Amino acid sequence: MTALPTPEELKALIEAGVPGSRVTIVPNGSPSAQHSLLLDPAHAQAAAYFLRGHADLRLDYCSLVTGVDWPDTATTEKIKVKKLVDGVEQEVEETRKTQVPGYLEAVYHLFSMEKKHGPVILRLRTANRTGDTHLPSLTPVWRSAEFQEREAFDLYGIVFDGHPDLRRILMWEGFVDYPMRKDYVPPADDILVTGVNP
Amino acid sequence: MAEDLKELKIELSKNGIFTTTLEELYNWGRKNSVWPLTFGLACCAIEMIATTMARYDLARFGAEVFRPSPRQADLIIVSGTVTKKMAPQVVRLYNQMPEPKYVIAMGACAISGGPFRDGYNVLKGIDRYIPVDVHIPGCPPRPEALIHAFMTLQQKIEAQSLSGASRPRHLRAGLPSEFPVPAFGEHGLEPAQNTEVFLAEQGNPLKVIQ
Numbered sequence: 293m294t295a296l297p298t299p300e301e302l303k304a305l306i307e308a309g310v311p312g313s314r315v316t317i318v319p320n321g322s323p324s325a326q327h328s329l330l331l332d333p334a335h336a337q338a339a340a341y342f343l344r345g346h347a348d349l350r351l352d353y354c355s356l357v358t359g360v361d362w363p364d365t366a367t368t369e370k371i372k373v374k375k376l377v378d379g380v381e382q383e384v385e386e387t388r389k390t391q392v393p394g395y396l397e398a399v400y401h402l403f404s405m406e407k408k409h410g411p412v413i414l415r416l417r418t419a420n421r422t423g424d425t426h427l428p429s430l431t432p433v434w435r436s437a438e439f440q441e442r443e444a445f446d447l448y449g450i451v452f453d454g455h456p457d458l459r460r461i462l463m464w465e466g467f468v469d470y471p472m473r474k475d476y477v478p479p480a481d482d483i484l485v486t487g488v489n490p
Numbered sequence: 491m492a493e494d495l496k497e498l499k500i501e502l503s504k505n506g507i508f509t510t511t512l513e514e515l516y517n518w519g520r521k522n523s524v525w526p527l528t529f530g531l532a533c534c535a536i537e538m539i540a541t542t543m544a545r546y547d548l549a550r551f552g553a554e555v556f557r558p559s560p561r562q563a564d565l566i567i568v569s570g571t572v573t574k575k576m577a578p579q580v581v582r583l584y585n586q587m588p589e590p591k592y593v594i595a596m597g598a599c600a601i602s603g604g605p606f607r608d609g610y611n612v613l614k615g616i617d618r619y620i621p622v623d624v625h626i627p628g629c630p631p632r633p634e635a636l637i638h639a640f641m642t643l644q645q646k647i648e649a650q651s652l653s654g655a656s657r658p659r660h661l662r663a664g665l666p667s668e669f670p671v672p673a674f675g676e677h678g679l680e681p682a683q684n685t686e687v688f689l690a691e692q693g694n695p696l697k698v699i700q
Contacts, residue, residue, distance in 0.1 A: 462575075462611065463575070463611065464575055464674040465674075466674055466675075466676060467674070467676065467677075468676045468677065469610075469676075469677055471610035471611070472610075476610065478608075478610055478678075479677050479678040479682060
């Protein structure tokens, strides 16, 4: 078992190996400290090929793909603004609301069968939750991602460009919702009261 | 009158004369050879299989012959979680069974959705689409519970009268023996529930909030 490079070293390796790519480290504050690497979608597939092929890494096994839904959030902050009140400049406190647009995230867990190390966690983020939910598919790199990317497409609505067979896998064709999104509302007739005669 | 007949029957049997009615004979035969359908959905099916094996031995009740075809089955044991994707197939299997046919809903999932009832993909009870004769709670119910449900079903069969207003559905002309198969809709199954599954005098045990 070889020691895995730290996230910082991995970031440097990827950025040096894939020209133009940007890698952000998403820290994990829990005791497991499994920090993940946020790849930019444009270079994600090249970075994936790089991680699989690198002689010291050989991350040849993708054990898990999942989606994460990060809804739109609103933050309010109080700021002091200088304003003209009755002709006199005064400092007035204003609350400013900022809408932080949400996004969908695809998470990949990578291991190396050859080097017996892992996991390396990759994250990809879509531009937003409703309009542009495209991400590059990593199925051409790791075949095991095929069904799990279909699952993320089915339940979260992440469209994986380059996927060989992107169809719904758990829900049926013709279903329009994405049930694992946080704003999913199940049909009202799913709620029953027992013991009441109509 | 019925009591008098019963006493007469007992009196006759004491003297070595056995009397019966066609109805009793018919129901006695039916209740002791209920053939279930080879059909399992989830972990409850494992308990159902255990029930049929040597330790619990469902054969004692004449139900050891699990038929591989719904055409030859009298009973469908809905053993496990019915997903919305599976529900049309379950209803179709029920429709393909010949009358008289019976349904046991086995386990928390089959009767109500169970621990998965808040999920997006689970049917909240198979009695939304087909008439269930015996519900078994439990997660999963032990083989004893299934045997108890089976004995309850046998009592139910025994009590069915072949004539009169209380005769079962399959002896009444005009009542359906098949129920509509739900379709896959954009947000869920359509319709979400068939309110005509239960006979009017049985009442509908469930009410949907609109």
